[in-house]
Every structure is written in structure tokens, then in C-alpha cells.
Amino acid sequence: MIFTGKVFKYRDDVxxxxxxxxxxLNTSDPKELAKHTMEDIDKDFMKKMKPGDIIVGEKNFGCGxxxxxxxxxxxxxxxxxxxxxxxxxxxxxxxxxxxxxILENPKAVDGISSGDLVEVDTVKGEIRNKTTGxxxxxxxxxxxxxxxxxxxxxxxxxxxxxx
Amino acid sequence: MGMTITEKILAAHAGKKEVRPGDLIWAKLxxxxxxxITAPIAISEFRNSGxxxxxxxxxxxxxxxxxxxxxxxxxxxxxxxxxxxSREQKLKFYFEVGEVGVEHALLPEKGIVTSGDAVIGADxxxxxxxxxxxxxxxxxxxxxxAAMISxxxxxxxxxxxxxxFEGKLSKWVSGKDLILKIIGDIGVDGAxxxxxxxxxxxxxxxxxxxxxxxxxxxxxxxxxxxxxxxxEITKRYLKGRSIRKPVFYSSDKDxxxxxxxxxxxxxxxxMVAFPHLPSNTRPISKVGKVRIDQVVIGSCTNGRIEDMRxxxxxxxxxxxxxxxxxxxxxxxxxxxxxxxxxxxxxxFVDCGAAVSTPTCGPCLGGHMGILAAGERALATxxxxxxxxxxxxxxxxxxxxxxxxxxxxIFGRIASPEEL
Numbered sequence: 001m002i003f004t005g006k007v008f009k010y011r012d013d014v015x016x017x018x019x020x021x022x023x024x025l026n027t028s029d030p031k032e033l034a035k036h037t038m039e040d041i042d043k044d045f046m047k048k049m050k051p052g053d054i055i056v057g058e059k060n061f062g063c064g065x066x067x068x069x070x071x072x073x074x075x076x077x078x079x080x081x082x083x084x085x086x087x088x089x090x091x092x093x094x095x096x097x098x099x100x101x102i103l104e105n106p107k108a109v110d111g112i113s114s115g116d117l118v119e120v121d122t123v124k125g126e127i128r129n130k131t132t133g134x135x136x137x138x139x140x141x142x143x144x145x146x147x148x149x150x151x152x153x154x155x156x157x158x159x160x161x162x163x
Numbered sequence: 164m165g166m167t168i169t170e171k172i173l174a175a176h177a178g179k180k181e182v183r184p185g186d187l188i189w190a191k192l193x194x195x196x197x198x199x200i201t202a203p204i205a206i207s208e209f210r211n212s213g214x215x216x217x218x219x220x221x222x223x224x225x226x227x228x229x230x231x232x233x234x235x236x237x238x239x240x241x242x243x244x245x246x247x248x249s250r251e252q253k254l255k256f257y258f259e260v261g262e263v264g265v266e267h268a269l270l271p272e273k274g275i276v277t278s279g280d281a282v283i284g285a286d287x288x289x290x291x292x293x294x295x296x297x298x299x300x301x302x303x304x305x306x307x308x309a310a311m312i313s314x315x316x317x318x319x320x321x322x323x324x325x326x327x328f329e330g331k332l333s334k335w336v337s338g339k340d341l342i343l344k345i346i347g348d349i350g351v352d353g354a355x356x357x358x359x360x361x362x363x364x365x366x367x368x369x370x371x372x373x374x375x376x377x378x379x380x381x382x383x384x385x386x387x388x389x390x391x392x393x394x395e396i397t398k399r400y401l402k403g404r405s406i407r408k409p410v411f412y413s414s415d416k417d418x419x420x421x422x423x424x425x426x427x428x429x430x431x432x433x434m435v436a437f438p439h440l441p442s443n444t445r446p447i448s449k450v451g452k453v454r455i456d457q458v459v460i461g462s463c464t465n466g467r468i469e470d471m472r473x474x475x476x477x478x479x480x481x482x483x484x485x486x487x488x489x490x491x492x493x494x495x496x497x498x499x500x501x502x503x504x505x506x507x508x509x510x511f512v513d514c515g516a517a518v519s520t521p522t523c524g525p526c527l528g529g530h531m532g533i534l535a536a537g538e539r540a541l542a543t544x545x546x547x548x549x550x551x552x553x554x555x556x557x558x559x560x561x562x563x564x565x566x567x568x569x570x571x572i573f574g575r576i577a578s579p580e581e582l
Binding site (some may be wrong): 018025068 | 187200201203205207208211212213214229230234235237238241284285286287289301302303304305306308309312313315317352355356366383385387440527528529543546550551553555565
């Protein structure tokens, strides 16, 4: 898959309360959740972003609660992928499990600024900053995780292997 | 080469003789937990997968504790999903309002989790049960759904960090302060993807309440799990409580750690985490004058009977400062009842505090004590992110119950020594 979008870049430790505040968690409807994506760190994010845009974080993106509502909101909002220097572990699992593309790549993060146009090619394993012309290689997933992807995700994998 | 307690538990649950950090494994679970925020998504995925029955009706545990008693129609719909599913699947452990408590206080209290277990919960503070010598970690709704179907979870075996506390703790210093001290030192991602093992003389002297409180906040350093080797205190706690036979593991002498950090426990003070990260800590002596509008004593971190006793002892015969709301939230019904028995309820009501039925409530800014813009709370809870207890323009400070009690009386962050 190839994604191209404008970058919204944030600081270290963007937490799940900032991505989707608990005051909106009395529903699990993706459309409702998406309306409030990034609300407590960037109030106007949903007004500014266009489908396909990319979120870039520094260290420890998605720390805090286990709410899968966070990657659900980001994906439903139309964000194509999230790139960060590191991800909090539950957010990482959740995104992987529910199909939000996330890329851990410190060099790319340092080479991308807010507003840059960035292209991500998941097949080639490449992040290209179209604004600066720089490219960054992406390491492939471990074989174990590739098998989950091949099966169509975690739930399909366990449903099949559980029979 | 030796293994850590975490590696031993994971190896046993993966059906392997040994595991090493970085190994990707499927681990068999003893318990899989969900709450009224995370379980509805898991149940929906479970249904979409075509699975008919959960893997084990005695091992899938549902606890509606976050927005209960339901604060509005939408949250009532979420809880109803859990109730209907529990009824349909005949789950042994579903807890209705009236018997429900905050999940990470409730499960240990009921003996549903025990030493040697492998547990996942769709709640980040599931790491609490490490205090019992279990491997226990937070996951999301999809992982919970997969566990409901298969009884398994995929995991990467974490590297381990060891934290050793030697010496005797000073008065008013508890497990909450030890974990805040660590988080302050290593940061909110200092233990990212890693296991945190707590040991030393001071840890072995901690009550089970204090150990639970400490392991509860391993996630605030990014940790995969927090764990304490079982000892006599653990065995005494589990006796007559545990619904499964506990298995007691301990770390080998030659187990490998990526870091070992030693602390002199006698030098530590009660700690306060300033907004807006749990790592933004200061010892109580360096706090200065911080006026407070609301005090919350409760949550999966510090809503246990020992916490209530400490707070009541300090507040007895005194009055909450003018214009300060003090909320006391026992974490379970058993704690609530014990507070009545011991006269703690009377102490709290007499001093002008509001006592609530068990709920996560204000900890996550859900209900039962939301902050307005510009307000400040001191809470015994576990997170102080922007907007965590209500308005994104409010502030939350984290501390132990003794500091919270003193703060309620003075209306500013105060040391229990001042009372």
C-alpha cells in the first residue's frame, strides 16, 4: 500500500487521553469517536486534517490507557498512518491488531517536519519525505507477526487456528 | 543461564522449558478481563468472528466499573452489552452494580487471580496482579476478543529491569511513593516493553495493599508488567481466597537484567507527581504552596482498606478545608463494608467528605467528580495527563492517601507530618 499525506507532528508521550478523551468513551461507535480525534492535544485537528494525512510523534506515542478507541478514532478520522520514534506497547499492539498502519522509525521522525508531504510505501518498506526529498528504509515485521497479517489479522488467525 | 520470575511464568504458559527476551510466544491464559469501556468492542469482534462460545466461562471476567452506576444513557447501553453477553455465555465472574468493585481491587480480593498466573486484561492497569507473583499485562479489545475465542495471547518476552529497595521505609512512605520515585527517575517510557521486578528488604516488608499499588503503576513507566516474588505475606493473603492452586515462582540468581537500580528506602519521602505526567515528581518537602480544589481518595491504585484506614486516622476529628471537595471512593463493596464496621465512614462524613459506592469515576474523568477549567485536584489515582479528570485546563497531582488526607484538611498540598 502507498499512502501520501500532509504531516501533523507532535511531541513525546502523546497519550491516549489526548488522542480520545475518556469523556467520549461512553460509545464505541467509530464515527462518534473519530469526531474527537486528538482533541486534547490539538483542538482543531479534525478541522485541519484531510483523509490520507499522516500523524508523526516523537517518543512513546499512545502511552496511557489500553483503550483501542484511540487507534480506532485515528483510523476512522482518515489518518493513513502514524510514524513515531517509539510507541507505547499497548497502543502498538492495538494498532497492529485492528489494522492501523504504524511505523517505528526514529530517523524518519527526525527528518520530517509538520506540514511536510510524506509518502509511505509499505510494500517497498520506504518512507519518502516529498518536501525534502529524503527517504528512510522501514524494517519489515518479524515473521511471527507477518503470519498474523497474512491470515487477515489476529481475530481471523485465532478463529481459524482454534477450530 | 537462569530465568527471571516473569520468564518462568511465560515459559510455563507457553509450554516451553525456557524463554528468552525477544522470543515471540503464544501463552495460555488463566484469566482474561474486560470492563464496560473495553469489553463492548471485544464482544462485537467476538461475534463478528463467528465464535459461538467463549473458551472458558470460568476464565473470562467482565467488570463494569468505569462509568457505573451508569452516568448516562450511552454508558448504560455499554454496560448492557456486558450484562447480556455474561448471561448468554453463563460467565461465572460478571459483577453487577451492588457487588461490583474497581476491577484491579476486586480480582485479587476475590482470589480470581493468584501467584503464577498468566493474565491479560483490556485495561492498562492489569499489571497490578504482579504484586501476587503473577504475570499480568494490559492489552486492548482485539487481544481480549482473541483470548475469549482461544484462551491465548501472543506476547514478546520482555527484557527485565530490577529495582532493589534496601533499608527501612520512613513513616508515611508506601508502595505508591516507591513507584512514583522510580517513574520520576526513569520517565514515562523508562521501562517501555520491559518487565519491572521489585525486590529488597523494603519491598518484602510492604503490605499486600502497598504491593498492589506499586505494581499497578508499572504501566506509567511504560512497563509490560510489574512483579514481586511471592513470600509469606503473599501466601497469607492468598490463603482461603485463591480459587486456583497458586504456583510460586522466583527469579534465579543468575537471571539476566538489562539494569539493576538500588535505592536506600530509608531516604525516601512521600512523592507528589505534578501535572501533566506521572514522571513529573517531587518529594513532599519540595512541593511548595499548591492550593487544591478537590481531593480524591480511591481507585485501583489506592482505594483499598489500608488506604482508607490511613486517611481516616489522619482526618479523624478534623474538618475538610472550606471550598474543598473531598471524595472517598472505596474500591470494592467488601472495603465499603469494612469501613462501616471500623467506623471509618463516620470519620469521613463527620469531617465533610463525600463517600461514594465503588467506581473508577473521576480517575479517568468519567463521572463522580469532574474538574472545571482552572481547577486543581490531588488524587491517589495513577494518571495526571491533560484532561484526565475533566477539563483539559484542569490539573491533577498524584500522591499517597496520607498526603491526600492532609491536603484535604489544609486545602493545599500538605505532608501528613503537618497534622
